[in-house]
Amino acid sequence: MATYVLVPGAGGRAWYWHRLVPRLRERGHEVTAVDLPAADDQAGLQEYADTIVDAIDGRDEVVLVAQSMGGLTAPLVCDRVPVDLLVMLNAMTPRPGETGGAWWDDTGQAQAMADQAAREGRTLPAEFDLRDTFFHDVPSEVTDEALAQGEPVQAAKPFTEPWPLAGWPDTPTVFLQGRDDRFFPLEFQRRVVSDRLGIPVDEMPGGHLVALSRPEELAGRLEGYRTRWAV
Incomplete structure (x- = not known):
């Protein structure tokens, strides 16, 4: 029996994983979905890491499965506790010393998102649209439930801190990307991950929130990685 520890993205809500948890x-x-202290203005990367270590x-x-942020x-x-396998899922890949705030310009995320929209014949809305960017492939009832909770609060501190490691940890790492992600497009991720980690990017159908849109397929992918890579 393995222990899956699921780390959400911005806003830090364990709820994001609620469709995947029962399938694992x-x-x-054993499955633990972590609530991060995203609304706490004093909580930074180390406090987020403390929360995950406590959950382990x-x-x-x-x-360890890490979504987006x-x-x-x-x-x-x-870098702190034994982890058999790290799965980066539609994730931000940092460099040593880079802040999360600088990551967007350093990687060219905004241009990549615009270029992807143009290739697909879409026009980006003038104002950021959660439904259009994140929920376009999520079932409507799940989208309604998510939006009824209100937009999650994400404090700025984790984006202002330089990423503290000197290099990537020795933990076996795989990267899985939704090929329909409008926020972090697939080819953008291939470029960033190749440059920063030197590993391939696997793909699966789905957008940025694949744990909500395709939980059964995601569970199968994770199990495949576990049996192949985890000790």
């Missing part, structure tokens, strides 16, 4: 438990694993609580056979924090956890 059905396969006989000495368990072994850990598969969670990519800034999960490697810090791997």
Whole structure:
């Protein structure tokens, strides 16, 4: 039995994983979805990492899955406690010394998002649209439930701190990307991940929120990685 520890993106809500959790438990694993202190103005990357380390609580056979902004924090956890496998899912890949705030311009994310929209014949809305960018492939009832909770609060501190590691941890790492992600397009991620980690990017159908849109397929992908890579 493995322990899956699921790290959400900006806003830090464990709820993001609620459709995936039962599918992993059905396969006989322990699963912990982490709530991060995203609304706390005093909480930075180390406090996020503390929260995840506390959730791991000495368990072994850990598969750590990091969604989006969670990519800034999960490697810090791997540097502190044993993790068998790190899965970066539609994630931000930081460089040593880079702030999360600088990551966007450093990687060219905004231009990549605009170029992807143009290739698909879409016009980006004048104001950021959660439904259009994040929920375009999520079932309507799940989207309604998410938006009824209100937009999650994300304090700025984690984006202002230089990424503290000197390099990527030794933990085996795989990168899985939704090929329909409008926020972090697939080819953008291939470029960034190749440059920064030197590993390939696997792809699956789905947008930025694949744990909400395709939880069964995601569970299968994670299980495939676990059996192949985890010790």
